[in-house]
Amino acid sequence: MIESLGMLTIWRRHTAECPHRQKGRDYLKCNCPVWADGYVDGKRTLRQSLKTRDMARARKRAAELEDPDIKPRTLKEAVEAFDAHCVSDGLKESTLRKYRNALNKLREFCERRNVIDAPEVSTDVIDAFRASRGLSLIASSKELELLRQFFKFCLVRHWIRENPTAGIRGPRNIQPNEVEPYTPAEVDKIVAACSTFGRTDYERKRACGMILAMRYTALRIGDVAMLERERISQDGNRWRIFLRTEKNGKPVFLPIPNELRFALNAVPAPRGAAPDCRFYFWNGTTSERAVKGIAERALAAVFKKSAVAKAHAHRFRHTLATELLGAGASFEEVADILGNSPEIVRKHYAKWSTARQARIDTLMDQVWAQNGHAKKKGLQVIAGLG
Ligand SMILES: [Zn+2]
Known part of the structure; x- marks a missing residue:
């Protein structure tokens, strides 16, 4: 028939x-x-x-x-095309790996349910996939963003009729990670641990250079692990480190203390490096992922030796940020140094800004003064009126 x-x-x-x-x-x-x-x-x-x-x-x-509006692809083909698109867009290897991992998990999940073609992936399937992932709120929210991006990629190419993530609300009210700067005593303990942990001078000097670099530049550990020698330069009688170029094209140079400069100068040439190696900690040939892994393991050993509770590379960023805010820096200035947006800095560090507190106090004093109340006693006077 x-x-x-x-x-x-x-x-x-x-x-x-x-x-x-x-x-x-x-x-x-x-x-x-x-x-x-x-x-x-x-x-x-x-x-x-x-x-x-x-x-x-x-x-x-x-x-x-x-359906003249649809040129269907299998989910596998769509995932491969999205990956090729991300590669040609120049995404970082670490980002590509995250994307591949999540989308391959989605593909496997769908294939187990006999969902093969991209247009068959419904919102229900996405809901079930997300429920199966067991991710933290933040990770789940980030993965949802990737799924949205992936299906939007498919939608604009007419591989699917509608975006199955469109009706999904991400997790709300995600609390930013608790900001816990190190105390000066904790920093001292960690720096001291650099010269007692491990067995060799090689690893100790490297650890010292990395710890002080994070302490004074707030660079992330991955960036420290790949730090290039030419980024440290002299400017009159100051030494500076080139951090990055902002999106507006302005380069950010941060002054560094001699303590850091000397520690970096003392770092031995990386094992397996050519004589003219451009990097402090990387021999220039192992993968970015490997050099970052080596740095993370060394620092984990330093932190353990220091016995500082919950020591973590990231807390050096919090430490410098809160010190800057305490000294009166604006969120924009801290954002320039951390390489974040001012919004992110405000979200994470609002309570650490003494300048912000001082401005709020001044504004409130002015409001009360306009109302004829005595400065500083404003709150009591107003309360007394009721
Ligand atoms: Zn047949």
Whole structure:
């Protein structure tokens, strides 16, 4: 029997081994590949494989073929195309790895449920996938952003009809990570641990350079691990480190104390490095991931030796940020140094800003003064009026 879906006719292209071969292409009860023919005004305008032997999937694909707005892809093809797009966009290797991991998990999840084509991925499937992931709120929210981006990529290419993540609300009210700067005594303990942990001078001098670099520049550990020698330069009688170029094109140079400069100068050439190696800690040949891993393991050993509770590389960023805010820096200035947006800095560090507190106090004093109340006693006076 002939099966038609709108203007498409689907049929089986029998293989040479098919026992039903003689019954013709309209015999559908075998397991041969399914094809589709399209007719307009009795003339065939299309013949193509539906790339499946599964009749239910073939019908879905045929229906999608008839939809002029959709050029369906399998989820696997879409994930591969998205990956190629990210690579050509120059995304960092670490970001690419995160994306690949999450999207491959999605693909495997869908394939286990027999969801093969991208248009078949429904909001229900995404909900179930997200529920299966067991991620923290922050990680889950980040992964949802990636899924949105991926399906938007598919949508604008007409591979799907609608974005299955469109109706999903991300987690609300995610608390920013608690900011816990080190006390000066804790910093001293960590610096001291650099010269007693481990076994060799090589690892101790490297650790000392890395710890002091994080202490005085707030660079992330990955950036410290790949620090280039040419980023330290002399400017009159100051030494500076080039941190980065801001999006507005302005370079950020941070003054550094001699303590850091001497510690970096004392760092031995990385093992396996060429004589003219451009880096303090990296030999320039191992992968970025490997050098970061080496740095993380060394610092973990230093932190353990220091016995400082909850010591972590990231807390050096919090420490410098809160010190700057305590000295009256604005959120914008701290953002320039940390390489974050002022919004992020405000979100994480609002309570650490003495300048902000002082401004709030001054503003309130002015408000009360306008109302004829005595300065500083404003709160009591107003309370007394009630
Ligand atoms: Zn057959």
